[in-house]
Amino acid sequence: MSEVKVSVTFRHTEPTDALKRYAEEKVHRIGKYFSRPLAAHVVLSVDSKDLQVAEVELHTHGTVIHGKEQTEDLYSAIDLMMDKIERQVKKQKGKIKLGRRRAKA
Numbered sequence: 379m380s381e382v383k384v385s386v387t388f389r390h391t392e393p394t395d396a397l398k399r400y401a402e403e404k405v406h407r408i409g410k411y412f413s414r415p416l417a418a419h420v421v422l423s424v425d426s427k428d429l430q431v432a433e434v435e436l437h438t439h440g441t442v443i444h445g446k447e448q449t450e451d452l453y454s455a456i457d458l459m460m461d462k463i464e465r466q467v468k469k470q471k472g473k474i475k476l477g478r479r480r481a482k483a
Contacts, residue, residue, distance in 0.1 A: 380413055380414055380416060381415045382408060382418055383415065383416070383417045384401070384406065384419075385420070386420045386421075387420070387421045388421075391430075400453060401422065404457070408464065408467060411467050411471060412439075414439050417436075419437075420433070421433040425448070430455055431446065432448075432458075432459045433447075438470075443467060
């Protein structure tokens, strides 16, 4: 499990420690898929009264993975966004393993 350096930015909303901690905890879970340190930038914003957006840009070694989700609640947007990121990370890792397997044969 590697360390994930997380920075959280708030746009058009008041920054709260609870939201910041929640986003950081969710992003730190991605570290279990990597052996090297990672960097992540999370942007939490409110576009309108009903639309709240969570975005993340995950910088892995050699790849940038981006996810964006919008819902009525920032907590659910963070959850959905991290589900997307986790699927992308698993897909990426599968491609790397498959490439190694094909290269040896």
